[in-house]
Amino acid sequence: MKLPVYAATAFSAAISLALTFVPASGLGYHNGAVQIDVTESGGYYILSDPLRPGISCGINGTTPAKGPVGTTIGTGRRHDTVTACVDVLYGVQRMWDMLRDWLGRNGINGSGRGAPARIVTGTSVPGSTVDFPGSQSFPTQLDLVGHQYGHVVYQTTPGGAGAGNENGGINEGSADIFGTLTEWYANSHVDRPDYVIGEGSDLIGGGPLRHTYNPGLDGHPNCYSAQIPATEVHAASGPMRHWFYLLAEGSVPGGGKPSSPICAGGPASVTGIGLVKAGRVFMQSLLRKTSGWRYVHVRTASVMSAIELYGPADPACVTVKAAWDAVSVPAQPAEPACAPPPAR
Template identity: 50%
Template sequence: MKSLRTRRAGLAAITGLALAAGMSSMPALAETGTGPAAQPAPPEALATSAADEAAAIGLDELKKGPAETFRRVGVTPGAAGLFYVAYERSYQGLPVVGGDAVVVADGEGAVRDTVSADTASITIGTHADVTAERAERTARQQLTTVDSVEAGPELVVLAGDSPKLAYEVLVTGTDAGAPSRLHVFVDARSGAVLDTRDEVKRSALAGAAAAADERPAALGSGNGYYNGNVTIDTTSSGGQYSTRDPNRRGLSCGNYNSRQVFTGSDDNWGNGSGTDLETACVDALYASQTEWDMLGEWLGRDGINGQGGGFPAYVGLNAVNAYWDGSSTSFGHSRDGRRQVTPMDVVGHEYGHAIFQTTPGGAGRGNENGGLNESTGDIFGALTEFYAQNPNDDPDYDVGEEVNLVGSGPIRYMNDPSRAGHPNCYSSSIPNTEVHAAAGPQNHWFYLLAEGSNPGNGMPSSPTCDNSSITGIGIQKAGKIFYNGLLRKTSSWDHRQARVATLESAKTLFPNSCVEFDTVKAAWNAVSVSAVGGEPTCDNQPPVENDFSLSLNPSSVSLEPGESATVTVSTEVTEGDAQAVQLSASGLPSGATASFDPDSVESGGSAVLTIATSANTTEGTSQVTITGDGVDIDHTVQLSLTVGDGGPPPGCDSPAWDSAANYVPGDVVSHAGHEWESTWYSSGAEPGDPRSWAVWSDLGAC
């Protein structure tokens, strides 16, 4: 056994794994009776199919309980021929907030990695003791002013160390004068507020403290305050022009108050004034169009949302701020009122929030995740500046230096976050640090990766937390590594997960060199994000690591107490040479046993798994984990085992045993808002014996 591989297999080591779930590794060829064979399925379809199979069988990190399922919500192409397939988890039909996962698969139908958000197993009831009306009242109290309840209350499971049944309510309004779209999670048992998440990212000030448009395209002349004379893509229709991008779906710029794009009889926009809103739209549209192009040419991303779409921008917000609200960006003015908050790095930052939200795992929750979100905005702002090379805004790693928002210079300094009072180094306090300050460690990491600790060429030096010296690899390479790491993101994203993801990314993007990989690692070390158990190594492309697949046939078994069943456990060499694989099973219900014949195979061989139950085996459905413990790497798959009729769904609390009552089979009682039927009775049963009330009635659902 190689213990460092037990939790999360390295990217290169899992080549070909996905079809390990019992799928054929040959591309599917559909044939008609007499016609020629159809073309092989396209790479994305093969990758998606393999990922779906991995999610269905609970491959490696995709373990799930018997009442849990994964639903695919997106597929994003990445570099090196990989596809990142995102999933959301449900429990007894309820959405699991924080139970998401990502499967990395290649275009040949092989799973290369599995990643899931951190959560304990879910075994809760789904009956709410608190009414939806009470949950809504509680949610409304979280904002100073409420305009509307936009969604909910909806019952969900809030994942984490102790999963809980909760109502999710989306409340819109203002909080201390600032706009808010607040997701409030109210405990469905106690009525307490468990968590909140605001879609509005008020980045600028806080940091200092669908259909395609078919109208004709035009190339407008813009006079920006920050960017000077530029060209912007505008729309022409009936002799009128508008600040709506005809080529980049969803991208436009308009007035914050009217929510309308600017229009005119000519295609000339702005007068170069810092207070003119049309000028502000020139800067905002030019920056967002430039960011879109950078994403495509440098990173291979299709639009802001990764699916060929973007979001509108609005200028004229009456606040010393700029923000992303989950579906659009809005820009205010500097404190002295002389400038709109639309320099390229601020616009790029706000749309960076959109990228974070539309990559796997969404916007996430918590301060550490929020700090990584803020840092992501800063990174995309810098990438946009360096891509543009606009002579009116020399590219740099200072954030918001041109707007001078509150009269104290840049909002943040990526080379040295401490200059703005933010931490340069990761520490245990980061999860409790305000999100804009918590951006410091990853911003610092990115600068060191791109430029190094003493870059010269007009770039400032950057201190390291371990007194190391680092040579940067350039911002374009750094951006590719960061973005492809972001495609492995889950809702529980933290710095250590980001470290592993970017190491995997560097290894995949630059397979014939360890320079990039080693620099990624050194930069994380230099900001005090320490090594993670099981993280990948490079070693300058050593011989292919030995790897194998693991599959079950069948992958689900149903039997009555006292019966037994057999399952074939197959292995196959997917990389390198064969290795010894020790087989074991865990998660069996009480009174059941598992045996393998043989219990150890050479990869490429198979074994017979026998599941045996007794008359006293606990009835219900269990997810039995089958582990293949290899010499070089470990893999797991899940067997769905149902004993008896399954009993009540997991999480449904059966009635307590009442020894004074003389219940007989067929009696129906109400408990926890649902009907239960008695099918077994014994005066000698212990209190709480689940066999006393084993069958869940169809009269209700918990």
């Protein structure tokens, strides 16, 4: 996905008429019948979120889309732009709530604000919006909305977006992690949660864009190597999303979840700590990010974060290290040690 350019400014839709905050019925192409939080004004539902500042969805611009009061917003058809906005608004509202409930973050940018989305039917000009370009279909599935807004989270944590392909790969992998977390939080019966990104997408002929549990299925590296800094950013994200799956679910999770490979020299197996706990470690790691972040720095930050959140004797500490070993990111001299678990 194209990395949106985001400026941390105060986004708001200027609506001068009397406002009423309401939940409204929407019909998305990817999510089906949903309830979304909108603003009621002048006989219209305005797709500007009254509860989550800065969140709105417009068509080829920042003016929010709208629909008549008392009707269902959107048609459910894949080419309809208002329908695409319904999917976006539903997805980012679930992501906002996930960040609050699971990860303890205040809004998309960490300061209680978000960014407006645009459904773009022509040329997308970089700006202060999160863009979803298309023509006959739009990339507005839950995990892709979480992915695109995940870039905003990444860019509004310390160090910003950074530069270089390795940093870009970490950014893309982080966005996929946020997309995955959003999909699991929403737990939609229409788009069941999983560990693939953009399944059912029309972008590459109906198949998933990326696999978290096995990036090799996409032709992307499962393991870190000296080639990563020269690898295209989506491919360079392979070790990042692979690490997260191993941390959350482990190498052989069972329960219908797919097994995940371990790179040469890694541990025989990895036992996951659970998705929410893994997400908390990951989010805390981003708060240690610098503009020059590389995979070895993410490893050290995540070990420190696991210890900070859960203590050195918690299984999270050992599993964070094991998951990095399993994707060939080596330990660093500054990496803190885990403590033995307490005797029973």
